[in-house]
Structure formats: C-alpha cells, structure tokens
Amino acid sequence: MTSSTTPRVLSIAGSDPSGGAGVQADLKSIAANGGYGMAAIAALTAQNTVGVTGVHVPPPEFLRLQLDTVADDIRIDAVKIGMLAEASVIDVVADWLARRRPPIVVLDPVMVATSGARLLAPAAEDALRRLLRHADVVTPNLPELAVLAGEPEASGWNDALAQAARLATEHGVRVLVTGGHLGGASSPDALVKPGGAITEFPGARLETAATHGTGCSLSSALATRRARGEAWEIAIDTAKTWLTDAMRAGSALAVGHGNGPVDHFARLHDEQPEDHAAAWWRDCADIRAQIDALPFVTSLGDGTLDRERFRSYLAQDALYLREYAKVLGRASALAPSPEEELFWARCARGCLESELQLHTSWLGAERGGCTPLSRVNRAYLDHLSAAGPDYGTIVAAVLPCFWIYRDVGERLAARSHPEHPYAAWLATYADPSFAESTMAAIRWAGLAATRTDAGGRARMARAFRLSAHHELAFFAQ
Ligand SMILES: Nc1ncnc2c1ncn2[C@@H]1O[C@H](COP(=O)(O)OP(=O)(O)O)[C@@H](O)[C@H]1O
Numbered sequence: 125m126t127s128s129t130t131p132r133v134l135s136i137a138g139s140d141p142s143g144g145a146g147v148q149a150d151l152k153s154i155a156a157n158g159g160y161g162m163a164a165i166a167a168l169t170a171q172n173t174v175g176v177t178g179v180h181v182p183p184p185e186f187l188r189l190q191l192d193t194v195a196d197d198i199r200i201d202a203v204k205i206g207m208l209a210e211a212s213v214i215d216v217v218a219d220w221l222a223r224r225r226p227p228i229v230v231l232d233p234v235m236v237a238t239s240g241a242r243l244l245a246p247a248a249e250d251a252l253r254r255l256l257r258h259a260d261v262v263t264p265n266l267p268e269l270a271v272l273a274g275e276p277e278a279s280g281w282n283d284a285l286a287q288a289a290r291l292a293t294e295h296g297v298r299v300l301v302t303g304g305h306l307g308g309a310s311s312p313d314a315l316v317k318p319g320g321a322i323t324e325f326p327g328a329r330l331e332t333a334a335t336h337g338t339g340c341s342l343s344s345a346l347a348t349r350r351a352r353g354e355a356w357e358i359a360i361d362t363a364k365t366w367l368t369d370a371m372r373a374g375s376a377l378a379v380g381h382g383n384g385p386v387d388h389f390a391r392l393h394d395e396q397p398e399d400h401a402a403a404w405w406r407d408c409a410d411i412r413a414q415i416d417a418l419p420f421v422t423s424l425g426d427g428t429l430d431r432e433r434f435r436s437y438l439a440q441d442a443l444y445l446r447e448y449a450k451v452l453g454r455a456s457a458l459a460p461s462p463e464e465e466l467f468w469a470r471c472a473r474g475c476l477e478s479e480l481q482l483h484t485s486w487l488g489a490e491r492g493g494c495t496p497l498s499r500v501n502r503a504y505l506d507h508l509s510a511a512g513p514d515y516g517t518i519v520a521a522v523l524p525c526f527w528i529y530r531d532v533g534e535r536l537a538a539r540s541h542p543e544h545p546y547a548a549w550l551a552t553y554a555d556p557s558f559a560e561s562t563m564a565a566i567r568w569a570g571l572a573a574t575r576t577d578a579g580g581r582a583r584m585a586r587a588f589r590l591s592a593h594h595e596l597a598f599f600a601q
C-alpha cells in the first residue's frame with residue numbers, strides 16, 4: 125500500500141466556505157497537481173470573496189485527534205500547513221510534527237486574508253516562529269515575512285530577499301518569499317536558503333482580481349510536486365507556472381464580487397499531457413504518410429527489399445543509436461523527477477544494447493568505424509544534439525524516433541511471417557516492451573509540455589516536427 129506514485133498530501137488549515145482559499149483551495153490544488161488530498165480543519169471562517177465575517181476555532185484537542193487518526197491509518201507523504209488561528213492550535217501542530225513528522229512539510233504562515241481580515245491572533249506570532257524549525261519550506265508573502273523576521277515590511281524586492289535570507293539563516297529553514305504584494309509589472313518569487321543562497325522565479329504580474337487563495341494554492345501545489353519527486357527548485361517552478369495559468373483562467377469562473385478564486389482545474393478543461401503529444405502527432409500526418417509510401421518501407425514490409433540496401437540501412441541505424449543514446453542520457457540528466465531520470469537512462473541503455481544486438485545479428489564484425497556516417501544521418505544527429513537546452517525540447521526531439529518506429533513497426537509486423545527475410549527485425553519494433561517505452565516517452569514529453577510556458581511548448585512542437593522530418597529522410601536515404 126505504500127508504493128503509489130500518487131502522493132498523499134495532508135492540508136492542516138482553515139476552512140473557506142466560498143471555496144477559493146483554505147483547505148478547499150488546498151484540496152483542489154493538490155488534486156490538480158497530481159496528489160491525493162486530505163484535510164484536517166484547524167479553524168472555520170465565515171468568508172466570501174469580499175471579506176471574512178467570522179472565525180471559529182474548534183478545541184485544539186480535536187485537531188490533534190484528526191491528525192492522529194489520519195496518521196494512524198494513512199502514510200502521509202507531505203503536509204501543507206495554512207491558517208492556524210491561535211497559539212494553542214499551533215502548539216498542537218508543533219507537538220504532532222515533533223511526534224510524527226511526514227517527510228515533507230510546507231508552511232504557509234497565513235496571517236491576513238487578501239481582503240484584509242486577520243487570520244492569526246497577534247499573540248500567536250511567536251508560536252508561529254517556533255513552528256518554523258519543523259518546516260522544510262516556509263512561504264511568506266511580504267507582510268508575513270516582515271512579521272516573522274520581526275522587522276518593518278521590505279520596501280522593495282532586494283530588501284525582501286535580504287530579509288528572507290536573515291529569516292532562513294536564523295531558523296534554518298528554506299524561505300520561498302512570494303512577490304504578489306510588490307507593486308509594479310512583475311510578481312517574482314524567490315527561494316532563499318539558510319546561508320543566503322537565492323534562486324529567483326521571475327513572473328509577470330497579471331491584471332486580474334482572481335487572487336483569493338493564491339498563497340494557499342501555491343504552497344499546496346509545491347508540497348504535492350515535491351512529494352512527486354521534483355527537486356525543490358523544479359517543484360516551485362512548475363507550481364508557479366501552474367498557478368499563473370490558474371489565475372489567468374480564474375475570472376472566467378465569475379465567482380463573487382470581490383477578489384475571486386483561481387481556476388485550479390484550468391488545465392483540465394483545455395490541456396492534458398496527452399493532448400500536446402497528440403497534437404504534435406496530428407501535425408506530422410503529412411510526414412507519416414510520406415514515410416508509409418517510401419519504397420524502402422513498402423519493400424521492407426513485403427520482404428522484397430534488397431539485402432545490401434537493408435544492411436547499409438542497419439549500419440547507419442547502429443551509428444545513429446550510439447549517438448541517440450547520448451541525447452537520451454542528456455534528457456535523463458536534466459529530468460525533473462527521479463522517475464523520469466530513470467526512464468530516460470533505461471532508454472539510453474536499451475539503445476546501446478540494441479546497437480550491440482544489431483551488430484551481432486546483422487552486421488557481423490563491421491563494428492567500429494568501417495561505415496561512414498551518411499549526410500542524412502549526420503543532419504539528424506546534429507539536430508538532436510543541438511536540441512535544448514531545456515529538458516522539454518530534448519524529450520520532444522527524441523520522441524519521434526520512438527513513436528514513428530512503433531507506428532511503422534506495428535503495421536509492418538502485421539505483414540511478417542515465419543519465412544519473411546526480415547522477420548526478426550520486424551519483431552523488435554512490434555515488441556510490447558517497446559510499445560510500453562513509447563507510451564511512457566509520450567506521457568513524459570506531454571507532461572513536460574504542461575510544465576513549460578507557451579514559448580516552451582512551441583519549441584517542443586517544432587523540435588518534434590523537425591525530428592519527424594529527419595526520420596523521413598533517414599528511411600528515404
Ligand atoms: N497579480 C499577480 N500576477 C501573477 N502572479 C501573482 C499575482 N499575485 C500573486 N501572484 C503569485 O501568487 C503567489 C502567491 O503570492 P502572494 O500574493 O505573495 O501570496 P498570498 O496569496 O499569500 O498573499 C506567488 O507565486 C505570486 O507570485
């Protein structure tokens with residue numbers, strides 16, 4: 125029961141009955157980012173998009189019961205902490221973390237709602253500071269950062285970074301300072317580590333009223349993505365990109381008259397990882413039709429292909445695979461999660477093994493430089509090694525080699541028979557494990573497309589189509 129790739133993420137926060145902030149936002153955010161969401165309610169608010177009309181704090185002992193009951197049964201992969209309202213509630217959470225801390229803890233130090241209402245008693249600020257040492261990351265906005273640091277609010281971004289560095293170093297905690305409250309055209313965030321190392325995440329400021337619950341949504345997305353294996357910097361980057369899309373789509377929800385919620389599921393309506401890859405594939409229908417019609421391909425299918433022609437194709441293929449494996453290795457090195465890293469590394473290894481296999485079964489002793497690299501092969505390999513520098517563009521560039529071989533191979537294999545001269549070769553590309561790798565490569569490339577911005581997606585689409593062109597030339601050479 126502990127091997128699921130869907131992380132179990134617990135929100136400990138306040139309830140917002142209007143659904144835009146608090147545990148309601150957290151649960152949507154966790155789900156939208158690929159986690160299983162749970163929520164222990166620390167406080168109730170009566171609020172809407174305009175303001176907070178009341179706060180009710182249930183007995184802290186009841187929060188302790190919720191936390192222990194969930195933890196008794198369920199392995200918690202990450203916890204996101206939001207509104208805690210009072211010192212007695214914070215103490216319960218601190219005690220629970222001391223006893224049963226899940227591996228990932230993100231603390232959003234909620235103090236004041238976007239609408240201006242206080243969500244943390246001033247007397248509880250010290251208790252919240254004491255909670256910092258239990259967290260991996262704390263995600264203050266500018267006013268919250270000032271309170272935690274015990275200093276006046278930063279007057280600008282550089283000031284805020286210096287303040288965050290002091291807080292990070294004093295409490296030994298990573299600080300993700302969010303720039304939503306900065307004036308001006310940008311809304312940057314920055315990860316500041318104890319000792320002061322800073323990673324900035326630039327962002328343009330959107331002109332939108334859909335800002336209710338942005339802090340809650342960001343911190344839950346971050347906890348979820350980190351629990352999915354993304355490194356902190358990658359998790360912040362992907363969470364921020366996701367939140368920006370959700371904010372952009374928020375006003376279309378038309379919820380309330382004040383600062384409305386973000387649309388956590390904006391991507392569900394218009395963007396699935398598979399949709400991107402499917403669009404690239406559709407966009408290459410012309411190239412694929414040309415590949416199917418090539419004499420090389422049709423004669424390979426009916427077994428009439430000249431043997432020498434086939435051998436020289438295989439010799440080029442072997443040269444190609446050795447270089448292609450290096451590009452897969454580069455994808456592995458840049459992969460944002462351990463699963464992706466392992467997947468591309470396995471593919472690289474599989475490629476090198478196929479290359480060896482080609483030599484032992486088809487090319488004999490010809491290994492090691494007897495066949496010169498053809499011009500067409502060189503052009504394809506140049507394109508692949510120039511792909512990038514980002515992970516998304518590299519995986520989009522390597523994808524057609526999987527997908528087109530899988531597609532062509534499957535149809536050719538249907539024409540195979542025991543006496544077919546190329547039966548063994550045809551079987552390779554119709555193999556179920558190759559189909560599985562192809563499906564996984566499509567999924568990972570599609571996921572990479574959802575993590576990047578519109579410019580990144582356009583680069584991926586171009587890289588995919590260019591590779592498909594090179595595939596056509598390779599078959600035609
Ligand atoms: N108008 C905006 N445009 C783009 N991003 C924003 C905007 N307002 C807030 N954000 C982003 O939303 C997240 C939460 O920011 P912030 O407003 O600072 O926190 P909080 O909601 O806790 O007050 C950050 O990633 C921030 O950059």
Ligand SMILES: Cc1ncc(COP(=O)(O)O)c(N)n1
Pocket residue numbers: 137138139140145146147169206207234236237238239243335336337338339340341
């Ligand atoms: C229950 C609850 N928790 C947190 C917030 C902060 O929301 P915001 O992210 O808009 O500052 C809120 N308004 N209500």
